[in-house]
Amino acid sequence: MTHTASTTVDLDQLLAAAHDLALSGRWERALGILDTTVCATPEDRARLALATAEAALLSDWFGGTDLTAARAARAEKEAPGADWDLGFIRLRHDYRCLLVSDGVFRPGPEGKDPEALAGIRRTAHGLRESAPDEVRRGWASMYLGLIVDNLSAERAAAPAHYEDALRAGDAGGDDLLSREALRHLGDHAHDGGDHVRAAECWERATALGARAGLVPGVLSQQLLLAVLARDTGDEAGARALATEVARWAEALGAHRLHAQTTGFLAGVDPTAAPPSENKA
Incomplete structure (x- = not known):
């Protein structure tokens, strides 16, 4: 005889835990938890569907999947006129x-x-x-x-x-919002030749991303710091940092970041014009 058991978990805690997993690069685990969660009320089902779409978006962006459209459609179904x-x-x-x-x-x-x-x-x-x-x-x-x-x-x-x-x-x-803004302000400072301002922005963005648990985002910031190291003549430091970013990105499954970092190690500037631009 097969027995099933149900467990009641605070939804706020569950959604927060799944969000943290998605930020850290554990997109499949986050979505697995969210997809197997059952909510009783329409309001909670709408919140769950929205959280699932958010996790799918992080997976698409960093992991190269294509999950968001279907999850957003499901969220719209759970909350018409979303x-x-x-x-x-x-x-x-x-x-x-x-x-x-x-x-x-x-x-x-x-x-x-x-x-x-x-x-x-x-x-x-x-x-x-x-x-x-x-x-x-x-x-x-x-x-x-x-x-x-x-x-x-x-x-x-x-x-x-x-x-x-x-x-x-x-x-x-909101550390993630500040991090995102600093990332791109640093990009503009870098393009303008202000390496001091770029370093200030990118170093703070790295710290904020780490505090928020955004592991792939921290790695992408470290790649930008490697760019600055190369720009200021520290090629050995740039390569050492980029090598570790590549190792982490490959282990995490952040395929696009891994490709950008190996490209950097081969001499490509990831902040340059397309096709190797890295500004998002």
């Missing part, structure tokens, strides 16, 4: 789809549908205007900056959006 958070997940998914093709970054408007570019920009503006709090407004500003920067190639317009995001992240205690 809220701001699902709209933001869809925005990030659409941004990734426009930026990355066959695992390669393809920034700029060339080859992209102008209506899709105009549409994603309108969506980002709308999310910023409708955000229910300052942190979420900051996240919308962050992605508006990414869209004008990496999709519309309007580099000069992006830093103001990143600064807005940084203020919101710092004021609201």
Whole structure:
């Protein structure tokens, strides 16, 4: 005879644990937990579906999977007329789809549908205007900056959006938002030849990512610090750091980051123009 047992777990704790797993690069484990969780109320089912879509998005971004669209559709089914958070997940998914093709970054408007570019920009503006709090407004500003920067190639317009995001992240205690803003502000400082400012931004972004448990993001930041080491003449330090990033990325299953890092070791600058740009 087969016996089954049920266990009651606080949903807030379960969702937080799954989110931490997804941030750390354990996307399959996070989704496995979420997919086997059963909720009794419509409200809890909607929260569960949203958390699953978020974990899928992290898997797609860092692990190269293609899971978000189906999970977002499921979240929409659980919460018809879904809220701001699902709209933001869809925005990030659409941004990734426009930026990355066959695992390669393809920034700029060339080859992209102008209506899709105009549409994603309108969506980002709308999310910023409708955000229910300052942190979420900051996240919308962050992605508006990414869209004008990496999709519309309007580099000069992006830093103001990143600064807005940084203020919101710092004021609201959202380490991931502050980390994201600093990552891209450092990129602009680096492109402008200000290596001191780039180091300040990227070192703080690395620490914030570590505090938030974003393991693949910390590794991607370490790669940028290796870029700075090479730029300032420390080739031995750059290679040592990049070798460890490559080792970790391969073990984690962060395939795109592993490819970028091995490319760096072969002499490719991951902050350069396409196809090897690493700005997201």
